Amino acid sequence: MNKLKLNYTSLSFLPILVCIPLGYQLLTNIHFGGFILFQEFLISAFNPKIDNEIIINVINRLNETILIGFFSWLVSIIFGAIFGILSSNIFYKIFNIPNLFCGIIRIFLTMVRSIHEVVWGILLMQIYGINFSVGIIAICIPYIAVNSKVFAEQLETIDYKIIESINQINAPKFSSLLTLIWNPIINTFKNFGLYRLECSIRSTVILGLFGIGGIGTSIFLSFQTLNFRELWTYLWSLAILIILSGLIFKKLKFKTTNKILSIFFIAVFFITILLSFSYFLNFIFNNNFENFNSVSSLFKSSSDLGLFDFLKLILETIILSLLSTGIAISLPPLVIGIFNNNTSKTFIKFFAFLLRLIPTPILILTLLTFNNPSLSLAALTLGLHNAGITSKILFKNLDSQDKRNYIAMKSLGISKKTSWLLGLFSQQAKSYLAYCAYRSDIIIRETAIVGVIGSVGLGWQLQESLSSFAWQEVTMVLIAYSSIAIFGELINGKIKNSLT
Amino acid sequence: MNNTLLELKNISYKDENNLILNKINLKINSGEKIALLGKSGSGKTTLLSVLNGTIKPTQGEVKLLNKNFEELDRKQKSKITTIWQDLRLIEDLSAEQNVNCGLLAENNFYFAFKNLLNLSSFKKAHKFMQLCRLHNSIYDKKIRKLSGGQKQRVAIARSLIQGSDILLADEPFNNLDPKLITIIKNLLLENLDKNNTKKSPKTVIVSLHRLDLLNDFDKVIGIKDGKIFFNIKRINLKKLHLDKIY
Numbered sequence: 001m002n003k004l005k006l007n008y009t010s011l012s013f014l015p016i017l018v019c020i021p022l023g024y025q026l027l028t029n030i031h032f033g034g035f036i037l038f039q040e041f042l043i044s045a046f047n048p049k050i051d052n053e054i055i056i057n058v059i060n061r062l063n064e065t066i067l068i069g070f071f072s073w074l075v076s077i078i079f080g081a082i083f084g085i086l087s088s089n090i091f092y093k094i095f096n097i098p099n100l101f102c103g104i105i106r107i108f109l110t111m112v113r114s115i116h117e118v119v120w121g122i123l124l125m126q127i128y129g130i131n132f133s134v135g136i137i138a139i140c141i142p143y144i145a146v147n148s149k150v151f152a153e154q155l156e157t158i159d160y161k162i163i164e165s166i167n168q169i170n171a172p173k174f175s176s177l178l179t180l181i182w183n184p185i186i187n188t189f190k191n192f193g194l195y196r197l198e199c200s201i202r203s204t205v206i207l208g209l210f211g212i213g214g215i216g217t218s219i220f221l222s223f224q225t226l227n228f229r230e231l232w233t234y235l236w237s238l239a240i241l242i243i244l245s246g247l248i249f250k251k252l253k254f255k256t257t258n259k260i261l262s263i264f265f266i267a268v269f270f271i272t273i274l275l276s277f278s279y280f281l282n283f284i285f286n287n288n289f290e291n292f293n294s295v296s297s298l299f300k301s302s303s304d305l306g307l308f309d310f311l312k313l314i315l316e317t318i319i320l321s322l323l324s325t326g327i328a329i330s331l332p333p334l335v336i337g338i339f340n341n342n343t344s345k346t347f348i349k350f351f352a353f354l355l356r357l358i359p360t361p362i363l364i365l366t367l368l369t370f371n372n373p374s375l376s377l378a379a380l381t382l383g384l385h386n387a388g389i390t391s392k393i394l395f396k397n398l399d400s401q402d403k404r405n406y407i408a409m410k411s412l413g414i415s416k417k418t419s420w421l422l423g424l425f426s427q428q429a430k431s432y433l434a435y436c437a438y439r440s441d442i443i444i445r446e447t448a449i450v451g452v453i454g455s456v457g458l459g460w461q462l463q464e465s466l467s468s469f470a471w472q473e474v475t476m477v478l479i480a481y482s483s484i485a486i487f488g489e490l491i492n493g494k495i496k497n498s499l500t
Numbered sequence: 501m502n503n504t505l506l507e508l509k510n511i512s513y514k515d516e517n518n519l520i521l522n523k524i525n526l527k528i529n530s531g532e533k534i535a536l537l538g539k540s541g542s543g544k545t546t547l548l549s550v551l552n553g554t555i556k557p558t559q560g561e562v563k564l565l566n567k568n569f570e571e572l573d574r575k576q577k578s579k580i581t582t583i584w585q586d587l588r589l590i591e592d593l594s595a596e597q598n599v600n601c602g603l604l605a606e607n608n609f610y611f612a613f614k615n616l617l618n619l620s621s622f623k624k625a626h627k628f629m630q631l632c633r634l635h636n637s638i639y640d641k642k643i644r645k646l647s648g649g650q651k652q653r654v655a656i657a658r659s660l661i662q663g664s665d666i667l668l669a670d671e672p673f674n675n676l677d678p679k680l681i682t683i684i685k686n687l688l689l690e691n692l693d694k695n696n697t698k699k700s701p702k703t704v705i706v707s708l709h710r711l712d713l714l715n716d717f718d719k720v721i722g723i724k725d726g727k728i729f730f731n732i733k734r735i736n737l738k739k740l741h742l743d744k745i746y
Binding site (some may be wrong): 159161162164165166168169171172174175180182262263 | 552553554574575577578580581582584586588589590592593601602604605607608609611612613615616617618619662
């Protein structure tokens with residue numbers, strides 16, 4: 001019997017095996033109580049509510065979303081760059097500072113980004129109550145840490161010999177640093193910064209579902225009242241916003257040679273730093289703590305969570321991450337490979353867009369209409385949402401790939417599906433897996449969102465503990481979350497390095 | 501009068517398990533033009549890196565103006581400029597911005613900022629680029645878009661604009677055609693200050709492979725397996741010396 005050879009192509013398909021246990025549990029949990037609701041949900045997509053009242057509401061809610069999204073993006077990208085510099089080796093080489101400080105900052109940032117913005121949001125809402133600022137701060141905290149990692153990675157690509165040569169000019173240290181980091185920072189901003197604005201808007205929507213405001217809150221309220229036509233009006237308007245912003249970003253070209261534009265950006269940079277500090281200080285000192293009167297309440301609270309239950313929750317979270325990652329990795333190449341024609345491609349692209357568009361809490365609530373809450377359902381939701389994202393990357397890479405191998409194989413009489421697999425996908429498999437390794441980092445963090453809604457894992461426990469002000473439990477859950485995410489990041493980092 | 505500018509005392513350098521420089525003693529006087537000869541991998545580049553302070557020797561002392569390298573301040577260290585074999589230019593900056601980097605040492609942070617935003621004056625940079633026979637059409641081109649020879653001359657212009665007292669050059673004539681080699685050699689051995697006027701003798705140490713370029717040098721140092729085999733006046737150089745190191 002031929003043995004299965006493990007290569008990048010087979011490794012891209014193998015994780016689909018998670019669908020066997022997942023499918024079994026989903027089938028046993030199926031119920032028919034909500035099929036009519038689900039049907040109504042689908043039909044409403046083609047018949048959204050359109051009247052003056054809702055259009056005004058959409059505009060107002062989108063304004064709020066854009067404002068929260070834009071400000072959190074601006075602050076997080078600027079401070080991300082600053083922390084990126086502080087957590088890169090180049091800073092310490094130029095200033096001859098021991099690398100120990102770099103390590104300390106990196107560990108701190110890893111811990112901060114290991115906790116999802118929704119968790120930060122729920123936590124801050126419990127402490128400060130619901131307000132606009134909480135949304136911005138909740139997004140900024142992990143985003144600064146995530147952005148700093150990307151900036152630091154780019155700065156690490158600077159050739160050490162160039163650092164040596166600039167050092168050898170013996171210029172003032174800050175002049176040397178600025179000269180070396182200028183272009184990597186600008187290029188990272190161009191290639192990555194604008195994409196982060198889209199992420200920031202998506203995060204604002206998800207936080208909105210938890211009450212922060214903006215269109216997310218309207219989406220959630222429409223869902224709660226089962227007003228699906230209204231819900232789809234909000235979803236389609238969000239889709240238009242995302243498509244429009246994507247088109248604008250494609251048109252935008254930043255020329256660093258444009259002096260006036262450069263001065264404008266630098267002014268924005270410094271003004272944002274100043275305003276952020278004053279805003280943050282104002283927030284800290286002028287806000288009454290709603291439920292968290294002092295740090296001592298952390299120690300006064302007790303925990304009823306047994307060790308066994310706690311370990312079970314950790315295990316559930318890990319399994320949830322693995323199952324979701326399996327779906328996110330294998331579903332896109334499998335579906336694209338099987339339905340390999342132009343009409344199907346358009347349909348898959350549209351479906352993937354919908355999976356990205358519909359926030360995961362809404363997706364899981366929709367699926368709950370015909371399935372009982374379970375780990376598999378949460379994994380399916382998270383997996384499908386992320387498959388929407390990985391398929392976008394896969395389509396983009398496949399579309400831009402040289403197709404000569406594929407054409408040559410087809411001309412030899414090899415079937416279309418095999419030609420696609422060996423002539424096209426096999427060349428993308430390695431980079432696709434590397435991206436999936438990065439994506440699985442995010443999936444681990446996102447388990448918190450589906451956990452809260454889908455009654456699974458640590459996310460659910462966090463919500464429970466926060467509702468009962470059991471701060472000790474909250475701390476334990478956060479530490480556990482952070483540890484899983486950091487551990488996952490370490491493993492994925494190793495996988496990514498071996499693939500790139 | 502003792503006019504020793506640079507001094508190496510019993511210098512050794514070990515990279516992992518390889519001994520790259522082995523107990524080197526060397527005195528370089530002010531105004532000397534020295535050619536450094538030796539096979540590839542003989543230790544020439546490492547010796548130049550020790551001389552400019554980018555590599556700390558595992559043993560021995562490097563002294564500039566009778567002071568240990570660690571004791572020198574930034575201004576004193578900037579007396580040395582280097583043309584690297586691998587050029588070490590910043591690929592994403594334009595040719596003129598790279599040349600202006602040579603002026604970072606004598607200017608403040610604001611100058612670096614203006615240089616990156618193209619707001620600084622490039623007059624001086626252009627002057628030195630002209631001297632290196634760089635055509636003005638490439639001044640604002642990014643380094644990655646230049647040919648090997650053009651990059652080489654940008655690196656030379658960046659070093660010359662620093663107006664340092666000591667010039668270290670590691671195979672600076674790579675990628676250049678014979679006519680340009682003559683022009684650049686004269687330029688390196690001439691003594692220009694920042695305003696492109698002659699000044700007091702400059703000390704030059706150049707590592708070379710081409711023996712026909714040895715004219716105009718005062719001294720020749722031969723290096724093999726990390727050891728100095730000879731350190732003699734150019735006029736005393738014989739085939740016998742070259743046979744020892746090649």
